[in-house]
Amino acid sequence: MPRSSRRSSGQSTPTNIGSPPSKPLFPTVSLRSSPPSSHSALSDPPKSARTSLMNVLTRPRPVTSISTTTALSIDGSPLTPEDEFFSDQSTISSYASSVMSGMSSRQASSEELAKLYKDYLVKPFVNTKSTIKHSEFGHDNNPNWRWTSQWNPNEPIHVAEEPQPAYTVLLMTYVSYIILIVFGHMRDFLGKRFYPANYAHLQPHNGYAALNSDFDSFYTRRLKKRLDDCFSRPTTGVAGRTIVCYDRVSNDEHDTFQMTGTTTRALNVSSYNYLGFASSTGGCADAAEQAIRKYGISGAGTRHDASTLDLHKQCEGLVARFVGGESAMVVSMGYATNSTTLPALVNKGCLVISDEFNHASIRFGVRLSGASTRVFKHNDMTALESLLRECISQGQPRTHRPWKKILVVVEGLYSMEGSLVNLPKMLELKRRYKFYLYLDEAHSVGAMGPNGRGVCDYFGIDPREVDILMGTFTKSFGASGGYISGSKELIDRLRLRSHATTYAESMTPPVLAQIIASMSSIMGVAPPLAAPVQDESDTLSIVSRPAAYGPAPSGALPAWMNLPTVLLNGTEGRERLRRLAFNSRYLSSGLRKLGFIVYGHRDSPIIPLLVYHPAKMRLFSNCMLHRIGADKTPIVVVVVAYPATPLITSRVRFCLSASHTKNDIDLLLRACDEVGDLLDLKYATQTMSVEEVIANAEELVAANF
Amino acid sequence: MSDVPLRSQSSTTEIPTPLLPLLSILSSAFLFVQDRFRRIPGSPIIVRYIQSSYQDDPYRSLLEVLLLAFALRTLLKGRTREEGSGKNFIKLTEKEIDDLVDEWQPVPLIDAPGEIDEETLDSIPTIYGPNGIKIKLSPGGKPVLNMATPNWTGMMENEKMKEVAITTLRSYGVGTCGPAGFYGYLDVHMRFEAEVAAFLGVEACIMYSQGFAAISSVIPAFAKRGDIIVADRGVNFAIQKGLQISRSQIRFYAHGDMKDLERVLQQVEREQKRKGSKLTKKFIVAEGVFENDGMMLDLPKVCELKKKYKYRLILDETQSFGMIGKHGRGVTEFYNFPAKEVDMIVGSMATSLATGGGFCAGSEVVCQHQRINSSASVFSASLPALLATASSTAVSLLQSNPSLLTSLATNIAAFRHHLSKIEPVSIPEQDSNSSPSSQANKDAIIHVPSHPSSALIHIFLLNPPDTMEAEERLLQEVVDELLSTSGVLITRARRLRGQEQFEPEPSLKVCISGAMSKKDVEKAAQGLRSALIKVAGKKR
Numbered sequence A: 001m002p003r004s005s006r007r008s009s010g011q012s013t014p015t016n017i018g019s020p021p022s023k024p025l026f027p028t029v030s031l032r033s034s035p036p037s038s039h040s041a042l043s044d045p046p047k048s049a050r051t052s053l054m055n056v057l058t059r060p061r062p063v064t065s066i067s068t069t070t071a072l073s074i075d076g077s078p079l080t081p082e083d084e085f086f087s088d089q090s091t092i093s094s095y096a097s098s099v100m101s102g103m104s105s106r107q108a109s110s111e112e113l114a115k116l117y118k119d120y121l122v123k124p125f126v127n128t129k130s131t132i133k134h135s136e137f138g139h140d141n142n143p144n145w146r147w148t149s150q151w152n153p154n155e156p157i158h159v160a161e162e163p164q165p166a167y168t169v170l171l172m173t174y175v176s177y178i179i180l181i182v183f184g185h186m187r188d189f190l191g192k193r194f195y196p197a198n199y200a201h202l203q204p205h206n207g208y209a210a211l212n213s214d215f216d217s218f219y220t221r222r223l224k225k226r227l228d229d230c231f232s233r234p235t236t237g238v239a240g241r242t243i244v245c246y247d248r249v250s251n252d253e254h255d256t257f258q259m260t261g262t263t264t265r266a267l268n269v270s271s272y273n274y275l276g277f278a279s280s281t282g283g284c285a286d287a288a289e290q291a292i293r294k295y296g297i298s299g300a301g302t303r304h305d306a307s308t309l310d311l312h313k314q315c316e317g318l319v320a321r322f323v324g325g326e327s328a329m330v331v332s333m334g335y336a337t338n339s340t341t342l343p344a345l346v347n348k349g350c351l352v353i354s355d356e357f358n359h360a361s362i363r364f365g366v367r368l369s370g371a372s373t374r375v376f377k378h379n380d381m382t383a384l385e386s387l388l389r390e391c392i393s394q395g396q397p398r399t400h401r402p403w404k405k406i407l408v409v410v411e412g413l414y415s416m417e418g419s420l421v422n423l424p425k426m427l428e429l430k431r432r433y434k435f436y437l438y439l440d441e442a443h444s445v446g447a448m449g450p451n452g453r454g455v456c457d458y459f460g461i462d463p464r465e466v467d468i469l470m471g472t473f474t475k476s477f478g479a480s481g482g483y484i485s486g487s488k489e490l491i492d493r494l495r496l497r498s499h500a501t502t503y504a505e506s507m508t509p510p511v512l513a514q515i516i517a518s519m520s521s522i523m524g525v526a527p528p529l530a531a532p533v534q535d536e537s538d539t540l541s542i543v544s545r546p547a548a549y550g551p552a553p554s555g556a557l558p559a560w561m562n563l564p565t566v567l568l569n570g571t572e573g574r575e576r577l578r579r580l581a582f583n584s585r586y587l588s589s590g591l592r593k594l595g596f597i598v599y600g601h602r603d604s605p606i607i608p609l610l611v612y613h614p615a616k617m618r619l620f621s622n623c624m625l626h627r628i629g630a631d632k633t634p635i636v637v638v639v640v641a642y643p644a645t646p647l648i649t650s651r652v653r654f655c656l657s658a659s660h661t662k663n664d665i666d667l668l669l670r671a672c673d674e675v676g677d678l679l680d681l682k683y684a685t686q687t688m689s690v691e692e693v694i695a696n697a698e699e700l701v702a703a704n705f
Numbered sequence B: 001m002s003d004v005p006l007r008s009q010s011s012t013t014e015i016p017t018p019l020l021p022l023l024s025i026l027s028s029a030f031l032f033v034q035d036r037f038r039r040i041p042g043s044p045i046i047v048r049y050i051q052s053s054y055q056d057d058p059y060r061s062l063l064e065v066l067l068l069a070f071a072l073r074t075l076l077k078g079r080t081r082e083e084g085s086g087k088n089f090i091k092l093t094e095k096e097i098d099d100l101v102d103e104w105q106p107v108p109l110i111d112a113p114g115e116i117d118e119e120t121l122d123s124i125p126t127i128y129g130p131n132g133i134k135i136k137l138s139p140g141g142k143p144v145l146n147m148a149t150p151n152w153t154g155m156m157e158n159e160k161m162k163e164v165a166i167t168t169l170r171s172y173g174v175g176t177c178g179p180a181g182f183y184g185y186l187d188v189h190m191r192f193e194a195e196v197a198a199f200l201g202v203e204a205c206i207m208y209s210q211g212f213a214a215i216s217s218v219i220p221a222f223a224k225r226g227d228i229i230v231a232d233r234g235v236n237f238a239i240q241k242g243l244q245i246s247r248s249q250i251r252f253y254a255h256g257d258m259k260d261l262e263r264v265l266q267q268v269e270r271e272q273k274r275k276g277s278k279l280t281k282k283f284i285v286a287e288g289v290f291e292n293d294g295m296m297l298d299l300p301k302v303c304e305l306k307k308k309y310k311y312r313l314i315l316d317e318t319q320s321f322g323m324i325g326k327h328g329r330g331v332t333e334f335y336n337f338p339a340k341e342v343d344m345i346v347g348s349m350a351t352s353l354a355t356g357g358g359f360c361a362g363s364e365v366v367c368q369h370q371r372i373n374s375s376a377s378v379f380s381a382s383l384p385a386l387l388a389t390a391s392s393t394a395v396s397l398l399q400s401n402p403s404l405l406t407s408l409a410t411n412i413a414a415f416r417h418h419l420s421k422i423e424p425v426s427i428p429e430q431d432s433n434s435s436p437s438s439q440a441n442k443d444a445i446i447h448v449p450s451h452p453s454s455a456l457i458h459i460f461l462l463n464p465p466d467t468m469e470a471e472e473r474l475l476q477e478v479v480d481e482l483l484s485t486s487g488v489l490i491t492r493a494r495r496l497r498g499q500e501q502f503e504p505e506p507s508l509k510v511c512i513s514g515a516m517s518k519k520d521v522e523k524a525a526q527g528l529r530s531a532l533i534k535v536a537g538k539k540r
């Protein structure tokens, strides 16, 4: 079987990053090319524990080296059986696909399929010893279904031109909107005359202007409401690999919904649970429980008064280490992290240059700051450069005084597009134009990069080159809140100037524990080393190189937190990173081969599938929930339309997770194939059938295209 | 595959072949025009304007189009000589731009730290172990009494809430991994919303994942450009940010002064009449108990005025929810006033309920509007489930245990009694306009404007030093003195100097809790009194 070069260990990695590297290449690179064999590590006694841990962390686990992993349990004792489920080499999940493909060749009866998939979402195909529920985190032990998320310079960061559907599709989309708008106005016209009571709250009454006039709410009432059964579906339980939705019906055209009292468990490709840490069981949940018992649940009070716990400081220390910044601070809400920090960074006389697709929280923060704003076309570095040249040369409007400072705000991974920022080019521009860079890694932290540290890790760039690193814990870490990281000076100043530290509530202990546990399991925790070697010549030393994305020092964890060995030694974290990377690339490539128009980078776990027609969005969402094929496993998807996207590019957005098994992705591909044929969504040319895609998953993932 | 309605949908795209080239030309032209148009700044405004004017009067629209064409022609004539964006644009050669780029030096990303900054950072206490009534400020240190964290009814250390949180954790995990619109809307959120609505006696409620973000997002969800907001001058920082971002026309009235409020309302009315402008949304924004000084809003009077002048009231009960009233329903309960009369009540679960997050309660229409239009609700992950269920538990505790609030009242009274020996008895109630000095005792060195029912007590110096820095420093000395002599932690009110709308006077902030023992409270008050006399008294 052709094996990608990236999957084999110890191979060379992208070398040329941006223009002339002023410093020795980024440490991770050298780490990767260090001899991976565990024997050489052991031959060097003083550093053995650390080095071999590093190997585990940086190198995809070779199929035959289970013993290395086992040797690494912190206390030297062999792993307990429950830790061992990762070492099971069976290809259980492929079982289902092979059954499926075997059956489809002889036209499997729907009963057979239905039987096979009856308990699909909750019961793994074979017994496992894991304590984590299959419904929250799927068991998938095939080591071939792993990938390393890392920049491959041979693949463009952005496709030169976004794929476009036929003009008829666009035209029909416009026609659909025109019909919707015309009908909407007609209904309003008639409705106001025949059912005035329904419009009362939209009209001025009794001397009060309407809170929400019929004119302002036209879009919401006449267009969005038609889709309302796809939004805000109430759920219960963990948003893990599967999610339980309450069934509801509406008898009044989505004015109100009635619960039917039943629930549906569906495959969840909608939540931002990239690494599958949203879980009610397992080490992270245990840590959160311990935290509640020890600290309570309160985040009452502000950080500056008396609500800074030792736990906050420990968490901040760990976050700084994780992202490779010097210092960090945490805020109790991701949205507020942007909206309360940006005003502390820039003010009148400063210029903020913002990507057109930046998140609402960034726009909120920039508007509060009073700085001038310019917007550049999404990810268009040429447009950014010419804008920079114009702004710097023209200075402030009217007075032509030079700008005090220029802050460029971009996201690492865009939540609606799945596109990555062109960080190497961005830093090149930064050196030339001397702006400051604010990087929102809400979606990319944890989800991108060989070590899960975000886009800097992905591109092999020293994170200290970025002035302000921001991210949230809502996504990959299964917690809530956000962080800001940067130089110590900067963070100290922000602690004093940011609105959140002075006036907003602090983060609560269970959330802090969840962050610490999930983050340290991605990093791995170094066993207590005899005095860390502070050797200047040792360029690989984790201790002297925080940017090297090494493991967390054991002192970074609270003493009371007992994490299981698989979390501490980083195997599970690494496993999750590899699974997520495989799933993302697989689905993204597969959908393209099936002829769908898919945006974004293939390494991105966010995969938008373009639908265009407003009516098809709702149909798509409902056909995924109430499947039309033989297999009826429900799937919940997110549909996004204007105003979150441009008017015509309505889309379905998949968010993949490490908790999905390959078989889940197969299932999703089949479902998309069914619905895609039915709704005529394959706007590009189909080059492979769905069974071909599934059979060639590994080749697709490894291929460059 | 035999779903009939679906089939018909897919066939809409089938178009006779001869038409295709024509259609494609048409659509590409349309696309081009649309794309260009969208690039014009403000184009959505134009679209909206045209649409609305067409609704009102089609003939006028026609006239306007003609006028616009004329205006454009004139403009274009003038523009041809001048390129680039804006008439202020200076044409430069590439070389010149390069030089300018080389020359340009940005100021550092952050300003140099001020003197007081370092001190402020150093003065932030770190708590080792759990937060609560008794806390440790160093590992293994002596426990001190915490009077700096809002914990009005002692929910912070409630065992029942912890149990509920753990049970929830075991079926929901921690994070919700998505905003409410995208599968983040849990049954426990719905339950909490319904419970708060029932508790307050309003129709509906919506949750936010942070108290601070709630109010600063609720205001701009309703108030837009062109609307009018009349706000108290003393409103907290989160409200100020909400006001700022709404881009509405904002008028302030003197803090707590109902006469001034009426004056402002009349003035707005006059102006509107004079301009003959069309009916806009008008809001009054105030706090139940003001975060900046603990004063209470005269709710009945405000409601009377709001009705008279047709305003809507946005009431921030971040501090007062769970602190005021027989069951802690806030100022509405205190004044025995139906909460329905207040259009939007915004509260926080992080203060009195000792969990996290915020909420806005009001009518069904008000809450539904926010689910779609309030930025912090739409674009942010929902609150972790365990915080929602713990909050639910806290609300039911409030509902079933009025004693929580009576013991709080006792403690407040005890504290104020012991402190009153050095404070003038100035109780801002209905006739709050009498100045404190009129009844001041001559030894007074402090002034406490906070309402007698408020567990949040702000203490202001009567004869402060000349500069604010000196005053802050003096207050910090009091805090340190109190901590070292009596083992009581209070804090000076932290401010974002330079970012506030109206710089609040420096003050000391004391949070009373009903869970403190009476003896502790008395001891703390005595300790504070001697610290104040020792530090601030000698300066006079």
Ligand SMILES: Cc1ncc(COP(=O)(O)O)c(C=O)c1O
Residues within 6 Å of the ligand: A333, A334, A335, A336, A338, A359, A361, A411, A415, A440, A442, A443, A472, A473, A474, A480, A481, A482, B379, B380, B381
């Ligand atoms: C880029 C970006 N920043 C910030 C946020 C806000 O994070 P949170 O949901 O934790 O409030 C999001 C969430 O959707 C985001 O996509």
